[in-house]
Amino acid sequence: MAMQERVYLARRFTPCVERAIAARFAVVRHAVDAPVAPDVLAREAAGCTHLFVSTTERVTSDVIAALAPSLRTIATLSVGHDHIDLAAARAGGIAVLTTPDVLSDACAEVGMLLILAAARRAHEADALVRSGAWTGLAPTLLLGRGLVGRRLGILGMGRIGRGVAQRARAFGMAIHYHNRSRLTSDPEQGATYHATAEALLEQSDVLCLCAPNGGGLDGFLDTARIALLPPEAIVINLSRGDIVDDDALIAALASGRLFAAGLDVFRGEPAIDPRYATMPNVFLTPHIGSATIETRDAMGMLLVEGIDALARGETPSNRLC
Ligand code: DGY
Numbered sequence: 001m002a003m004q005e006r007v008y009l010a011r012r013f014t015p016c017v018e019r020a021i022a023a024r025f026a027v028v029r030h031a032v033d034a035p036v037a038p039d040v041l042a043r044e045a046a047g048c049t050h051l052f053v054s055t056t057e058r059v060t061s062d063v064i065a066a067l068a069p070s071l072r073t074i075a076t077l078s079v080g081h082d083h084i085d086l087a088a089a090r091a092g093g094i095a096v097l098t099t100p101d102v103l104s105d106a107c108a109e110v111g112m113l114l115i116l117a118a119a120r121r122a123h124e125a126d127a128l129v130r131s132g133a134w135t136g137l138a139p140t141l142l143l144g145r146g147l148v149g150r151r152l153g154i155l156g157m158g159r160i161g162r163g164v165a166q167r168a169r170a171f172g173m174a175i176h177y178h179n180r181s182r183l184t185s186d187p188e189q190g191a192t193y194h195a196t197a198e199a200l201l202e203q204s205d206v207l208c209l210c211a212p213n214g215g216g217l218d219g220f221l222d223t224a225r226i227a228l229l230p231p232e233a234i235v236i237n238l239s240r241g242d243i244v245d246d247d248a249l250i251a252a253l254a255s256g257r258l259f260a261a262g263l264d265v266f267r268g269e270p271a272i273d274p275r276y277a278t279m280p281n282v283f284l285t286p287h288i289g290s291a292t293i294e295t296r297d298a299m300g301m302l303l304v305e306g307i308d309a310l311a312r313g314e315t316p317s318n319r320l321c
Protein backbone atom coordinates (compact mmCIF):
# COMPACT_ATOMS: atom_id res chain seq x y z
CA MET A 1 0.00 0.00 0.00
CA ALA A 2 1.34 3.48 -0.92
CA MET A 3 2.49 5.61 2.02
CA GLN A 4 0.02 8.37 2.85
CA GLU A 5 1.45 11.87 2.52
CA ARG A 6 1.93 13.68 5.81
CA VAL A 7 0.45 17.08 6.53
CA TYR A 8 1.41 19.34 9.43
CA LEU A 9 -1.34 21.39 11.09
CA ALA A 10 0.16 24.28 13.02
CA ARG A 11 -3.25 25.40 14.36
CA ARG A 12 -6.70 23.93 14.88
CA PHE A 13 -8.95 24.44 11.89
CA THR A 14 -12.74 24.15 11.76
CA PRO A 15 -14.12 20.59 12.05
CA CYS A 16 -15.16 20.28 8.40
CA VAL A 17 -11.70 21.37 7.26
CA GLU A 18 -9.93 19.03 9.67
CA ARG A 19 -12.15 16.15 8.49
CA ALA A 20 -11.30 16.89 4.86
CA ILE A 21 -7.58 16.97 5.66
CA ALA A 22 -7.71 13.76 7.70
CA ALA A 23 -9.54 12.00 4.85
CA ARG A 24 -6.60 12.68 2.55
CA PHE A 25 -3.43 12.73 4.64
CA ALA A 26 -1.72 11.42 7.73
CA VAL A 27 -1.98 14.34 10.13
CA VAL A 28 0.80 15.65 12.36
CA ARG A 29 -0.32 18.45 14.70
CA HIS A 30 1.20 20.94 17.01
CA ALA A 31 0.16 19.81 20.51
CA VAL A 32 -1.80 22.94 21.41
CA ASP A 33 -3.66 25.58 19.47
CA ALA A 34 -1.09 28.36 19.81
CA PRO A 35 1.35 30.12 17.46
CA VAL A 36 4.23 27.89 16.39
CA ALA A 37 7.71 29.43 16.42
CA PRO A 38 9.89 28.91 13.32
CA ASP A 39 12.34 26.50 15.00
CA VAL A 40 9.46 24.39 16.34
CA LEU A 41 7.79 24.40 12.94
CA ALA A 42 11.03 23.24 11.28
CA ARG A 43 11.38 20.42 13.80
CA GLU A 44 7.79 19.21 14.10
CA ALA A 45 6.93 19.35 10.39
CA ALA A 46 10.03 17.46 9.26
CA GLY A 47 9.07 14.87 6.66
CA CYS A 48 5.67 16.48 5.91
CA THR A 49 4.59 17.18 2.35
CA HIS A 50 2.09 19.94 3.15
CA LEU A 51 2.02 22.64 5.83
CA PHE A 52 -1.20 24.26 7.07
CA VAL A 53 -0.42 27.52 8.88
CA SER A 54 -2.04 30.84 9.67
CA THR A 55 -0.61 34.35 9.94
CA THR A 56 0.78 33.46 13.38
CA GLU A 57 3.46 31.15 11.91
CA ARG A 58 6.48 32.74 10.29
CA VAL A 59 7.57 30.46 7.47
CA THR A 60 11.08 31.79 7.08
CA SER A 61 13.78 30.79 4.62
CA ASP A 62 15.32 28.68 7.41
CA VAL A 63 12.04 26.81 7.94
CA ILE A 64 11.71 26.26 4.20
CA ALA A 65 15.32 25.06 3.92
CA ALA A 66 14.81 22.62 6.80
CA LEU A 67 11.60 21.19 5.32
CA ALA A 68 12.61 21.35 1.66
CA PRO A 69 13.43 17.68 1.19
CA SER A 70 9.77 16.69 1.57
CA LEU A 71 7.77 19.93 1.49
CA ARG A 72 5.63 20.62 -1.58
CA THR A 73 2.94 23.01 -0.33
CA ILE A 74 2.58 25.82 2.20
CA ALA A 75 -1.13 26.47 2.72
CA THR A 76 -1.95 29.55 4.78
CA LEU A 77 -5.39 30.29 6.17
CA SER A 78 -5.14 33.94 5.17
CA VAL A 79 -5.15 36.21 2.19
CA GLY A 80 -2.10 37.93 3.68
CA HIS A 81 1.27 36.31 3.07
CA ASP A 82 3.72 38.65 4.76
CA HIS A 83 4.60 35.83 7.19
CA ILE A 84 5.93 33.59 4.40
CA ASP A 85 9.25 34.00 2.61
CA LEU A 86 7.86 33.76 -0.91
CA ALA A 87 11.26 34.05 -2.57
CA ALA A 88 12.54 31.04 -0.63
CA ALA A 89 9.39 29.07 -1.44
CA ARG A 90 9.69 29.93 -5.11
CA ALA A 91 13.37 29.00 -5.17
CA GLY A 92 12.55 25.65 -3.59
CA GLY A 93 9.70 24.95 -6.04
CA ILE A 94 7.23 24.92 -3.13
CA ALA A 95 3.67 26.01 -3.90
CA VAL A 96 2.11 28.66 -1.64
CA LEU A 97 -1.68 28.65 -1.37
CA THR A 98 -3.73 31.47 0.20
CA THR A 99 -7.44 32.19 0.69
CA PRO A 100 -8.49 35.16 -1.44
CA ASP A 101 -12.13 36.14 -2.19
CA VAL A 102 -13.87 33.84 0.27
CA LEU A 103 -13.05 36.10 3.22
CA SER A 104 -13.80 39.47 1.65
CA ASP A 105 -17.40 39.74 2.90
CA ALA A 106 -16.51 38.74 6.45
CA CYS A 107 -13.64 41.25 6.58
CA ALA A 108 -15.82 43.99 5.10
CA GLU A 109 -18.40 43.29 7.82
CA VAL A 110 -15.75 43.81 10.47
CA GLY A 111 -14.81 47.03 8.66
CA MET A 112 -18.39 48.26 9.17
CA LEU A 113 -18.39 46.99 12.75
CA LEU A 114 -15.29 49.08 13.49
CA ILE A 115 -16.63 52.16 11.68
CA LEU A 116 -19.95 52.04 13.52
CA ALA A 117 -18.39 51.21 16.87
CA ALA A 118 -15.82 54.01 16.62
CA ALA A 119 -18.31 56.59 15.37
CA ARG A 120 -21.02 55.71 17.91
CA ARG A 121 -18.73 55.11 20.89
CA ALA A 122 -19.66 51.45 21.28
CA HIS A 123 -16.90 50.63 23.75
CA GLU A 124 -17.89 53.42 26.15
CA ALA A 125 -21.59 52.66 25.76
CA ASP A 126 -21.16 48.97 26.51
CA ALA A 127 -18.88 49.69 29.47
CA LEU A 128 -21.34 52.20 30.95
CA VAL A 129 -24.25 49.78 30.90
CA ARG A 130 -22.15 46.96 32.35
CA SER A 131 -20.75 49.21 35.10
CA GLY A 132 -24.13 49.87 36.66
CA ALA A 133 -23.31 53.60 36.66
CA TRP A 134 -25.80 54.42 33.89
CA THR A 135 -28.38 56.85 35.28
CA GLY A 136 -30.70 56.77 32.26
CA LEU A 137 -31.10 58.52 28.94
CA ALA A 138 -29.65 62.00 28.86
CA PRO A 139 -29.70 64.53 25.99
CA THR A 140 -25.92 64.77 25.87
CA LEU A 141 -24.95 61.25 26.87
CA LEU A 142 -22.29 59.60 24.67
CA LEU A 143 -22.82 61.71 21.60
CA GLY A 144 -21.18 60.14 18.58
CA ARG A 145 -20.77 60.97 14.91
CA GLY A 146 -23.35 60.05 12.28
CA LEU A 147 -22.17 58.46 9.07
CA VAL A 148 -24.63 59.99 6.59
CA GLY A 149 -22.86 62.37 4.23
CA ARG A 150 -19.43 61.67 5.69
CA ARG A 151 -16.52 60.81 3.43
CA LEU A 152 -15.05 57.34 3.80
CA GLY A 153 -11.47 57.21 2.52
CA ILE A 154 -10.33 53.70 1.66
CA LEU A 155 -6.62 53.06 1.29
CA GLY A 156 -6.37 49.86 -0.78
CA MET A 157 -9.43 49.26 -2.92
CA GLY A 158 -9.03 45.51 -3.38
CA ARG A 159 -11.81 43.05 -2.70
CA ILE A 160 -12.05 43.88 0.99
CA GLY A 161 -11.88 47.63 0.40
CA ARG A 162 -14.61 47.37 -2.21
CA GLY A 163 -16.70 45.30 0.20
CA VAL A 164 -16.43 48.02 2.84
CA ALA A 165 -17.32 50.65 0.21
CA GLN A 166 -20.42 48.73 -0.87
CA ARG A 167 -21.69 48.51 2.70
CA ALA A 168 -20.76 52.07 3.64
CA ARG A 169 -22.71 53.42 0.64
CA ALA A 170 -25.83 51.91 2.17
CA PHE A 171 -25.07 53.94 5.31
CA GLY A 172 -25.05 57.14 3.23
CA MET A 173 -21.28 57.64 3.13
CA ALA A 174 -19.46 59.15 0.14
CA ILE A 175 -16.64 56.84 -0.99
CA HIS A 176 -13.13 58.08 -1.75
CA TYR A 177 -10.13 55.84 -2.37
CA HIS A 178 -6.49 55.51 -3.26
CA ASN A 179 -5.08 52.41 -4.87
CA ARG A 180 -1.93 51.57 -6.83
CA SER A 181 -4.05 51.97 -9.94
CA ARG A 182 -7.46 53.45 -10.57
CA LEU A 183 -10.35 50.98 -10.84
CA THR A 184 -12.51 50.80 -13.94
CA SER A 185 -15.93 52.40 -13.65
CA ASP A 186 -17.76 49.15 -12.85
CA PRO A 187 -15.94 48.25 -9.61
CA GLU A 188 -15.40 51.93 -8.83
CA GLN A 189 -19.16 52.47 -8.52
CA GLY A 190 -18.89 56.25 -8.53
CA ALA A 191 -16.18 56.41 -5.83
CA THR A 192 -13.76 59.33 -6.06
CA TYR A 193 -10.19 58.30 -6.92
CA HIS A 194 -7.22 60.13 -5.45
CA ALA A 195 -3.89 59.75 -7.20
CA THR A 196 -1.92 59.93 -3.94
CA ALA A 197 -2.53 58.59 -0.47
CA GLU A 198 -1.97 62.09 0.92
CA ALA A 199 -4.74 63.55 -1.26
CA LEU A 200 -7.04 60.81 0.03
CA LEU A 201 -6.22 61.61 3.66
CA GLU A 202 -7.28 65.24 3.19
CA GLN A 203 -10.76 64.05 2.19
CA SER A 204 -11.25 61.25 4.74
CA ASP A 205 -13.64 61.93 7.61
CA VAL A 206 -13.28 58.20 8.20
CA LEU A 207 -10.05 56.61 6.99
CA CYS A 208 -10.17 52.84 6.47
CA LEU A 209 -6.80 51.14 5.98
CA CYS A 210 -7.35 48.09 3.74
CA ALA A 211 -4.04 47.80 1.88
CA PRO A 212 -3.28 44.10 1.38
CA ASN A 213 -0.40 42.85 3.59
CA GLY A 214 -0.03 46.41 4.79
CA GLY A 215 1.03 47.21 1.20
CA GLY A 216 4.67 47.61 2.28
CA LEU A 217 3.54 50.75 4.10
CA ASP A 218 5.35 50.27 7.41
CA GLY A 219 4.67 53.29 9.65
CA PHE A 220 2.58 54.97 6.93
CA LEU A 221 0.09 56.64 9.28
CA ASP A 222 2.50 58.87 11.15
CA THR A 223 2.16 62.33 12.73
CA ALA A 224 2.60 64.18 9.44
CA ARG A 225 -0.04 62.14 7.66
CA ILE A 226 -2.49 62.26 10.57
CA ALA A 227 -2.16 66.05 10.32
CA LEU A 228 -3.61 65.83 6.79
CA LEU A 229 -6.85 64.24 8.01
CA PRO A 230 -9.84 66.51 8.68
CA PRO A 231 -10.21 67.52 12.36
CA GLU A 232 -11.80 64.80 14.50
CA ALA A 233 -11.49 62.15 11.81
CA ILE A 234 -11.88 58.45 12.58
CA VAL A 235 -9.21 55.85 11.76
CA ILE A 236 -10.00 52.20 11.02
CA ASN A 237 -7.34 49.52 10.49
CA LEU A 238 -8.26 46.25 8.76
CA SER A 239 -4.89 45.83 7.07
CA ARG A 240 -1.79 45.11 9.17
CA GLY A 241 -0.71 46.76 12.43
CA ASP A 242 2.65 47.82 11.00
CA ILE A 243 0.95 50.38 8.76
CA VAL A 244 0.28 52.58 11.82
CA ASP A 245 2.81 54.54 13.89
CA ASP A 246 1.29 53.74 17.29
CA ASP A 247 2.85 56.72 19.10
CA ALA A 248 1.40 59.10 16.52
CA LEU A 249 -2.07 57.53 16.54
CA ILE A 250 -2.27 57.36 20.32
CA ALA A 251 -1.17 61.01 20.69
CA ALA A 252 -3.79 62.16 18.16
CA LEU A 253 -6.54 60.16 19.87
CA ALA A 254 -5.55 61.40 23.33
CA SER A 255 -5.46 65.07 22.25
CA GLY A 256 -8.82 64.95 20.46
CA ARG A 257 -7.19 65.65 17.07
CA LEU A 258 -8.83 62.36 16.06
CA PHE A 259 -12.34 61.49 17.27
CA ALA A 260 -11.87 57.72 17.54
CA ALA A 261 -10.27 54.62 16.10
CA GLY A 262 -11.41 51.08 15.37
CA LEU A 263 -8.57 48.57 15.16
CA ASP A 264 -8.60 44.88 14.26
CA VAL A 265 -4.85 44.51 13.67
CA PHE A 266 -1.84 45.66 15.67
CA ARG A 267 1.90 45.99 15.46
CA GLY A 268 3.40 43.08 17.44
CA GLU A 269 -0.01 41.49 18.06
CA PRO A 270 -1.13 39.92 20.32
CA ALA A 271 1.22 42.03 22.50
CA ILE A 272 -0.46 45.31 21.57
CA ASP A 273 0.63 48.73 22.78
CA PRO A 274 -0.99 48.71 26.25
CA ARG A 275 -2.07 52.35 25.95
CA TYR A 276 -4.79 51.37 23.47
CA ALA A 277 -6.58 49.35 26.14
CA THR A 278 -6.87 52.42 28.38
CA MET A 279 -8.37 54.74 25.76
CA PRO A 280 -12.16 55.19 25.76
CA ASN A 281 -12.28 56.30 22.12
CA VAL A 282 -10.67 53.17 20.71
CA PHE A 283 -12.69 50.10 19.76
CA LEU A 284 -10.53 46.99 19.64
CA THR A 285 -11.07 43.58 18.05
CA PRO A 286 -8.53 40.73 18.05
CA HIS A 287 -7.80 40.23 14.33
CA ILE A 288 -11.21 38.66 13.65
CA GLY A 289 -11.76 40.01 10.13
CA SER A 290 -12.41 36.61 8.59
CA ALA A 291 -13.67 34.91 11.74
CA THR A 292 -17.08 33.52 10.83
CA ILE A 293 -17.78 29.81 10.80
CA GLU A 294 -18.75 29.73 7.15
CA THR A 295 -15.76 31.86 6.11
CA ARG A 296 -13.20 29.81 8.01
CA ASP A 297 -14.77 26.64 6.52
CA ALA A 298 -14.57 28.14 3.02
CA MET A 299 -10.97 29.32 3.55
CA GLY A 300 -9.83 25.89 4.75
CA MET A 301 -11.64 24.04 1.97
CA LEU A 302 -10.07 26.36 -0.62
CA LEU A 303 -6.67 25.24 0.65
CA VAL A 304 -7.62 21.55 0.66
CA GLU A 305 -9.07 21.79 -2.85
CA GLY A 306 -5.99 23.71 -3.96
CA ILE A 307 -3.78 20.81 -2.87
CA ASP A 308 -6.11 18.40 -4.70
CA ALA A 309 -5.76 20.52 -7.83
CA LEU A 310 -1.96 20.58 -7.55
CA ALA A 311 -1.97 16.78 -7.26
CA ARG A 312 -3.91 16.62 -10.55
CA GLY A 313 -1.25 18.80 -12.17
CA GLU A 314 -3.50 21.86 -12.28
CA THR A 315 -2.78 25.40 -11.08
CA PRO A 316 -5.43 26.46 -8.57
CA SER A 317 -6.48 30.13 -8.66
CA ASN A 318 -5.32 30.58 -5.05
CA ARG A 319 -1.74 29.55 -5.85
CA LEU A 320 0.47 32.52 -5.11
CA CYS A 321 3.73 30.99 -6.30
C1 DGY B 1 -5.69 37.58 6.36
O1 DGY B 1 -6.34 36.72 5.77
O2 DGY B 1 -4.59 37.95 5.97
C2 DGY B 1 -6.28 38.13 7.61
O3 DGY B 1 -5.51 39.11 8.16
C3 DGY B 1 -6.57 37.01 8.58
O4 DGY B 1 -5.48 36.32 8.92
